[in-house]
Amino acid sequence: MSQKRKQINIEEKSRIISKLEKGIPNKDLAKEYGVSHSTISTIWKKREKIQILYDKNFLKMKRARTTRHTKIEEALLKWFKYQRTNNEPINGPILQEKANDFAQRFGEDFVCSSSWIQRFRARHGIVGGKMRGEAASIDEWITQKWPTLCEGYSPEDIYNADETGLFYNMTPDKTLKFKGEKCSGGKMSKTRLTIMVAANMTGSCKRKLLVIGKSKKPSCFKNIRSLPVTYEHNVKSWMTSEIFERWLRNWDAELKANKKKVLLLVDNCPAHPAVTNLKCIKLVFLPPNVTSVLQPMDQGVIRCLKSHYRRLQVLKLIQSIDSNNQNSFTVLDAILMISEAWEKVSQKTIANCFGHAGFNDLTSLITRTSDDVIDDDEEDNISLAQLAQNLRPALSTTETDEFIYVDQSIAICAPATEDDIVREVQEENENEQEDSEEQFTVPTLIDGLNAVSVLRKIVIFNEELNIQGSWDDTLIKIQRELQNVYARQKCFKQTKITDFMRTEMMEK
Template identity: 45%
Template sequence: MRNKTKIINAFKQNGSRIKRLRKPERSDVDEALLKWFKQQRSDNVPVSGPLLMVKAEEFAKKLKDEEFVCGAGWTDKFKLRHNITFGKVSGAARGVNTETTTEWLTAVWPSIRKGYADKDIFNADETGIFFRLTPDRTLKFKGEKSVGGKLSKERITALVCANATGSEKRKLLVIGKSKNPRCFKNVENLPVRYSANKKSWMTSSLFEAELRSWDRELQTRKRKIILLVDNCPAHPVLQNLEKIKLVFIPANTTSVLQPMDQGVIRNLKCHYRKLILLRIVESIEKKQDYTVTLLDAIRFIEKAWRRVTTKTIQNCFRHAGILSTQGLNGTENEDDTNNDDDLPLTEWLRKVNCDELGQYDYEAYATIDDNIVTTEAQTDDDIVSEVKKDTEEEDEEGGEECSEVSIPTVSDALEAIRVVNLFYESRGGSSEIVTKIMDIERNLESVYWASNRKQMKITDYCNTFSVLFCGTFTPQVGLRSNSVHL
């Protein structure tokens, strides 16, 4: 019972073929070999027993173990631990439909989605973002390769996932370069899930961890879903998912069949750029310099994701053919009332007509990271580094430009909310907005009184007892009992 969680997780990942949970002779070699095997399986590469033995010895040498000799017995136990059938991938092999997208949509997709409601069909995809890029730097960076160099170090990768009706948008998974950025200090809760590796890329281990965590959430809610993903090295075939039906879009069709690529990600980035431009204009008015930190980027991308409307997501699923045009009733969301949200960046700039932003190539600014690399097959050295839990990542993000967050006091927050309240009152803000502001102010006042209330001392209770009983408080020392006698 003490190891209940570990045993249940091992059962779900490895299946029921093992009866005891034993550690392998070399756990690091075992882990590295498993990561390599999953990558080969994702690429549909057949793996034999002798090849496993060779790779195990190669990983052992890279992990500084020259004496390790891999025999047939070790590989047999390896396959048994991880539910691998000799000479082939365990379970059904992933077949890739080479026919046209129309044939896949008409002949394959209906049978896959049978029994699933529109709200239970999800699509997930990664996108890279040059989070510090500003319009004045666009021309300087234009044409620079996204792999290597300074530009790639100033990027993040975000996993974007939503359902076909647009009613559910998963919390973003953001992948940065630094494991412990300095700007995260004093920040207890991030609005996204955050992870890091040296290249800011999605990896198969991150993807698997995300899906298994989601699968556990769905188990508690007793709900089943379909998750559509593309065929990339970071998306391995996962066994023993109980509530997630993982479906791979046919190769070379993601630009047509993947809903996130039909406009959801472009819309997300458009909102992100607008938030950066707004902050730049504010800095110009205050005559201050402004640099986007990783924490700013995370806050902006989360706000941008909330501004992607239900209607936009529905239209993208329809355009991909995942849903028929009659599949939804065109339900409107309260977020859909602002037509400016879906305007492309260049059109939005012409509408706001902001002179402070200057004349730049905003079309290039909006599309410069459309094709940024977000994943790549891991080399043996990458796998070994991950197994060793290499801690060579920078502890700070961007060096001196990323400072610690200054935490405002409760008094600062109260003053700020009162300024906001005054702003809306003077401009005739709606009663609903003013009511929400008053609720926030009331909550802050409660926090203020709670934080300033002094903790009572034992002498305070003594004085109270003296008044009530008109006597003196005389604690008895040395008694066996813990009671206090008056």
């Protein structure tokens, strides 16, 4: 009686491939998994197909075979997910009818059968007309797939990156106007930025922020030497696949120079393509539909960043009220403030957010509230709610929360259609010139010297400031450097040959 052949699913095959890559002999793996040598060899030959299925989360499939009608499959799955988000009841016959509809649209000779729908549902874990529960999917991914993906990487080398939209110059009294806006273009895009936030699992390394604005050449950037962030532009202030790939390849080159390798977790939004030929970055996509739960940056890091930013913004508004100074708020102001807010996000907050997403506990998901992961900065001992009482009119606690999170759900990208591409190229050409709408005056050296002088006097006369002598030493160094540059400029202007000849003539 012949022995029944053992079948291995995609997840197990992926583990076998990983072990073969590490040099574990074929015969040892055949013995471990109870299969023949030829089975292990076949798995190795089909490793590319297996990896594709593994990346698409087809963990329980036992044959490395995909449907010939890939367009229909992808379109039907996207349609089904969209219906699921709207809580529409979907059964087998409805899926079958929709598959035939997509076949007609794509011009394919295909008639969907009930058996094809059964296989489709099995491939994607669709049971009883609904996707598998998110909690089960998350637990399965974090406990079964994640250990294989992160194998060989220390927590310091595991990163997560995510984008968020920011209405950078919004005042609290405009919150209701902005709340719930999709911000897909037009005037709204001039009031917003998109920010890419990235950090490692321990919180010991926070990547320089990537900020995407609308204007290619904001007037406030004129003659600027460097920025504390990486700046990109897009006609809608959105993340695009080109910007994402450029950001990724620049980081990859930096890592190669430093001889380091990292694993980067990102969601599978339209602006995140599967970038190939990366030397030092292993790009891992989170499973669909669960990124709001699994994405560490979404578990409190971005919330903390925005809270710090809004606090700085309210403080600036109060300063403007007290000084009767209504200067315009520029993209440069926003960049400096968002960079300062990023500095205030603590290492503990980031590490807690990775733990809250389940990455520090592979046996079970952590069930804390998002409030538990945020470690408030001790330096900010006056809350935003307290500061907001100084505004006119004062903000309630509810209004303060709305002010912080008003841009929480604004779009940061979208699939590009052909019409979108044409429109984007046209708008890019129209946007080549500097942004004339943003009024900005570059501070002079005299402004800097006066500012340092005022700061030194404030330190001397204000007893409430808890500042040690070293701070005054720092101000003196800044003042001295500004004076040296100012003196060199004055000397250079006075040593022109015409000035020398004019002086000689006056002496005679």
